[in-house]
Amino acid sequence: MRDRRLAVVLAVALAAGVGACGGTGYAEGARAGERGAAPSAQAAGSGTRAAAEAPRPDQPIPGSAAALARTLARNETELRAAIDAWVRDGDPGKGRPPEPVVLHALYQQRIYRHLARDPGLSARVTDRLPSRLARDVRAEVAALRDLFALTRPISGPVRFKVREPEPADVLLKHFRRAERRFGVDWEVLAAVMFSETKFGRVRSPSHTGALGPMQFMPRTWAAYGMGGNVHDTGDAIMGAANYLKASGTPRDYKKALFAYNHSNRYVNAVWTHARQMMRDRRNFYAYYNWQVFVLTTKGDRRLTGPGL
Incomplete structure (x- = not known):
């Protein structure tokens, strides 16, 4: 990826x-x-x-x-x-x-x-x-x-685009549709989206140009996005399932996740999230409600959620 x-x-x-x-x-x-x-x-x-x-x-x-x-x-x-x-x-x-x-x-x-x-x-x-x-x-x-x-504290002004995510069960339908087409467990797709953009709350591109709720590089999206819109939630989830399938799922989820982000720490964290949702679907609804924090040189700053 x-x-x-x-x-x-x-x-x-x-x-x-x-x-x-x-x-x-x-x-x-x-x-x-x-x-x-x-x-x-x-x-x-x-x-x-x-x-x-x-x-x-x-x-x-x-x-x-x-x-x-x-x-x-x-x-x-x-x-x-x-x-x-x-x-x-x-x-x-x-x-x-x-x-x-x-x-x-x-x-x-x-x-x-x-x-x-x-x-x-x-x-x-x-x-x-x-x-x-x-x-x-x-x-x-x-x-x-x-x-x-995997994070680096940010110095200077915090300027990021954030928004409310799509409703939880709307996301769940996207994940399950992609699971049916590509055989990638929906919980793994949800765990990737949770880790990348907190279910689409973060809308800013990365400094390297990764885009959309599943954070695709443009060339990777061109290869696996199937002609969709990288910023569209359903299209992005389908593209991620396509990429993970091509990278080794369901035979080797960890290998595929490493292809998505070349870090063993990332793989371990995403796999932990996925397994929690596999144990109990209510974990998905709990994860869905985590808010976005930014780590700055002066400490944490919350960007979304109640009381702001």
Whole structure:
């Protein structure tokens, strides 16, 4: 897909982070067409109650490992319940996600960014978590560290084009259509788009000229874009599936992902995201709600989401 590069777009999109969603008390989704579990009993609570309990955009992160472990586990549970309610009562194919989903997802993201930057704290927190959640936390924190390693802090003014992504289930239809045509698991396509542009939120080209929601170099797009528009979400996802198929999927996903971006850290992170979505489709809905942060020489700056 691209030569080795330290793209400015990666400093925005990859710095946005990842989040584990394997909280305690949740059944894992089925692997094939039935991926995703039934709504939990807790999700039956009223939207008003869920909104009242949702964290603020600037909610403090607890300082002690014990308090942070409790907060993380509780937020995972509440995020899953909010996603269940959204899927059951709303329509992820239309409009914006409900506020509880957005706020719990943002808090989850901020916690994981915090843990990824403090290995000692991360170890103390995971030691206090239930085994399944601890497993997912370790995997996702490692993925986030890999993505951080691919970024370079930006100095000077931050000028990036961002926008709201297409509705979650609209994206899911694009991914599944590409899966049917090329045999590339939709979760892998979703993980690539998540890592590259946070599901299309980042609209700026890279400094090397990579374009669109799946970040194609023009010559690669000419070869694999099948005459489509690189900026069109459906066309870009189809082109990415075409490229990954030509690069080795489904025989060797890691080889194909390395062709997409020549970095083992990138491959490991994207594969972790894909496997999380394979375990439970609700992980896709959680990832969908991660916001865009830019890593600057003065610290993180959030570009999208509530409270801006």
